[in-house]
Amino acid sequence: MARPSAGGSWRLDRLIPQIVVSPGFLAILLFVYGFILWTGYVSMTKSRMLPKYDFAGLIQYERLFQMDRWNVAINNLFVFGVLFILVSIVIGCLLAVLLDQKIRAEGFIRTVYLYPMAISFIITGTAWKWIMNPSLGLETVVRSWGWESFSFGWTVDQDLAVYALVMAAVWQSSGFVMALFLSALRSVDQDIIKAASLDGATPFRIYTRIILPSMRPVFMSAVVILSHLAIKSFDLVVALTGGGPGYASTLPANFMYEMTFRRNEIGVGAASAMVMLATVAAIMVPYLYSELRGQKHD
Amino acid sequence: MIKSAPLNGDGGMSKLAGRCLIWTALVVFALWFLLPAYVVVGTSLKDLEEIRGGSLLALPHEINLDAWRFAWSEACIGVECTGLEPYFWNSVAMAVPAVLLSTFLGAITGYSLTKWQFRGANIVFALILFGCFVPFQVVILPMAQTLGILRITNTVYGLILVHTVYGLAFTTLFFRNYYVTIPDELVRAATIDGAGFFTIFFRIILPLSPPIIVVSVIWQFTQIWNDFLFGASFTTGGTQPIMVAMNNLVNTTTGVKQYNVDMAAALITAAPTILVYIIAGRYFVRGLTAGSVKG
Numbered sequence: 321m322a323r324p325s326a327g328g329s330w331r332l333d334r335l336i337p338q339i340v341v342s343p344g345f346l347a348i349l350l351f352v353y354g355f356i357l358w359t360g361y362v363s364m365t366k367s368r369m370l371p372k373y374d375f376a377g378l379i380q381y382e383r384l385f386q387m388d389r390w391n392v393a394i395n396n397l398f399v400f401g402v403l404f405i406l407v408s409i410v411i412g413c414l415l416a417v418l419l420d421q422k423i424r425a426e427g428f429i430r431t432v433y434l435y436p437m438a439i440s441f442i443i444t445g446t447a448w449k450w451i452m453n454p455s456l457g458l459e460t461v462v463r464s465w466g467w468e469s470f471s472f473g474w475t476v477d478q479d480l481a482v483y484a485l486v487m488a489a490v491w492q493s494s495g496f497v498m499a500l501f502l503s504a505l506r507s508v509d510q511d512i513i514k515a516a517s518l519d520g521a522t523p524f525r526i527y528t529r530i531i532l533p534s535m536r537p538v539f540m541s542a543v544v545i546l547s548h549l550a551i552k553s554f555d556l557v558v559a560l561t562g563g564g565p566g567y568a569s570t571l572p573a574n575f576m577y578e579m580t581f582r583r584n585e586i587g588v589g590a591a592s593a594m595v596m597l598a599t600v601a602a603i604m605v606p607y608l609y610s611e612l613r614g615q616k617h618d
Numbered sequence: 619m620i621k622s623a624p625l626n627g628d629g630g631m632s633k634l635a636g637r638c639l640i641w642t643a644l645v646v647f648a649l650w651f652l653l654p655a656y657v658v659v660g661t662s663l664k665d666l667e668e669i670r671g672g673s674l675l676a677l678p679h680e681i682n683l684d685a686w687r688f689a690w691s692e693a694c695i696g697v698e699c700t701g702l703e704p705y706f707w708n709s710v711a712m713a714v715p716a717v718l719l720s721t722f723l724g725a726i727t728g729y730s731l732t733k734w735q736f737r738g739a740n741i742v743f744a745l746i747l748f749g750c751f752v753p754f755q756v757v758i759l760p761m762a763q764t765l766g767i768l769r770i771t772n773t774v775y776g777l778i779l780v781h782t783v784y785g786l787a788f789t790t791l792f793f794r795n796y797y798v799t800i801p802d803e804l805v806r807a808a809t810i811d812g813a814g815f816f817t818i819f820f821r822i823i824l825p826l827s828p829p830i831i832v833v834s835v836i837w838q839f840t841q842i843w844n845d846f847l848f849g850a851s852f853t854t855g856g857t858q859p860i861m862v863a864m865n866n867l868v869n870t871t872t873g874v875k876q877y878n879v880d881m882a883a884a885l886i887t888a889a890p891t892i893l894v895y896i897i898a899g900r901y902f903v904r905g906l907t908a909g910s911v912k913g
Contacts, residue, residue, distance in 0.1 A: 333814065333815070334736075336734075336814075336815040336816075337730040337734035337736050337815065338730075338736055340726055340727070340729075340730045340815070341727050341730045341731065341739075341742060343723070344723045344724070344726075344727040344746075344786050344790065345727070345742055345745075345746065347783050347786060348745065348746055348749045348783070348786060348787060349745070351757065351761070351764075351783045351784070352749045352752055352757065352783075352784075352787075353745070354760075355756070355757040355760040355761060356752070356756055356757070358759075358760040359756050359757065359759055359760055362759060362760075371759070371763065411647075414643075415647060418640055418643055418644055418647075419644070421640050423640070423644065429644055429648060431899055432648050432651050432652060433647065433648070433651055434895075434899070434902075434903065435651070435655075435892065435895055436651065436654075437902075437906065438840060438891045438892055438894065438895035438902065439844070439888050439891060439892065440843070440844030440845075440846065440861055440887075440888070440891070441844075441846070442844070442846050442861050442864065442865050442887075443864075443884050443887060443888045444654075446864075446865075446868050446880065446881075446884045447654040447655075447657070447658050447881075447884060448654060450657065450658070450661065450877065450880070450881065451653070451654060451657055451674065453877075456669065456670065456674065456877070457674055458674060460673065460674065461673050461674050461675050464673060491650070491651070491654070495651070496906055499903050499906060499907055500906075500907055503907055548751055548753075551753055552753050552754070552755075554755075554846070554847055555846040555847065555861075558846065558850075558865065559865060559868075559869075562869070572755075573753070573755055573847075576755045577755070577847075577850075577851070580758070580759055581851065586759065589759065590759055592755075593753070593755040593756040593758075593759070594756065596753045596755055596756065597752065597753060597755075597756045600751055600752065600753050604748065604751045605748070608744070608747060608748060608751075612740075612743075612744060612747075
């Protein structure tokens, strides 16, 4: 690290870095950490339509966990999150391995696989809602091919709407997982692979025994980033199912918005936001801790 | 990459079969990724009669841009029938300053944190980094109140502030990770020559930064343009960004549902980020993977 030696107007010189960092840092301190405390406090008051500031303990959390809508949202997050992460990783990984086979049009295919990532969840949701439209969409197409009993009304089916969310979210994100894995595949030590193939190992064995195990950190990154995406998911639900039918496909982020801005239940909304934060923190803090510690040893 | 034959490489036939299998899989996935784009573009070019009578996958009879024109300048969003045009410019007016501000602040913060390590710099960085992952639901309520106190609720300025602050964590991360790779000797030598903090930043560091500036600008632009939560939470009516207006247009349920207009609106709304992706896709990918892959 460059430590400027004392000299000239040394006192001010030394402070400049801190001074320059402070506006951004203070902004984050206030707008992130200050606001977290603020929301945390509101979650322990009786706030409804307007925030109130007399302490009331954990009543909002009690109310929250007694609400059917919240429990549905938590269940949905679990189903959605697990499937979304698993399927995205399986498809992303498969695509990366396939693209790694010296494909001539690799650049073009990669572009095709990754473009959904440039598009917002609102657009993705709108597009898939149209494709899954029960009366005009894919269902009609397949029936016109002669499969009369085919049905694809996921978005309007109470039990299937969550899977419609998974499908659209996987479509959006598996290209990103592919990009992660592809760049990791390309940085695997070629000598080990050469040695293994000289020993007569088949490419399949090389992948399953050497390459994929060496990519554990990337798996970790992918899981962490995707789970963070899943917990934050809001727009996709708004655009694809509207949280419905009823509130069958609502997720915690949608619950929070609904309570805070629509139903004048600010206290419950704040409590649900804090639970979301705790979930994210439980995943992110250990991950970031190990990443930062790892960096120091590099 | 495996240098030997892709699948069990003992003979021409099995090698050929392997290649066929790989290519089939690649093409099937490509079709899956392209299907929504094809359907959206196709639908936007059809008229309502053709949509109701025909198949989702059928090509449009002719190129008909009426739905596009209607979505851009006539469609009703709430009670106003102005089309998406004013909202498009709202988004531009919000995104451009927010992208520039957050990128500049991220650059100078990242520079201080790496090249002028001071006591506590690592803690500062860790706190900023965690700021990337905080779910925004936990800040929107206080933010709404703060914007009210500052009297910038429902304005472009409010959204510029919000996007600058919450983008800062990411841009700092990008620049910090990039500046770590620039040799410290460069800064040390300049310091010995008597150059100060800002001179070094503007004369030495910034000229080395274009690759990461591009990443930061693309990332921030995509995030801000695609944002829905902040736009929906802090604005109403005519000040909304395009993503919110588009969603209102599609999900308003009065009158006959005009699927072609919905799809044209979706395309208009997505066009800027798709354009960025096509022009600078390489940098876009770098932004996506920055900070998430080591080595």
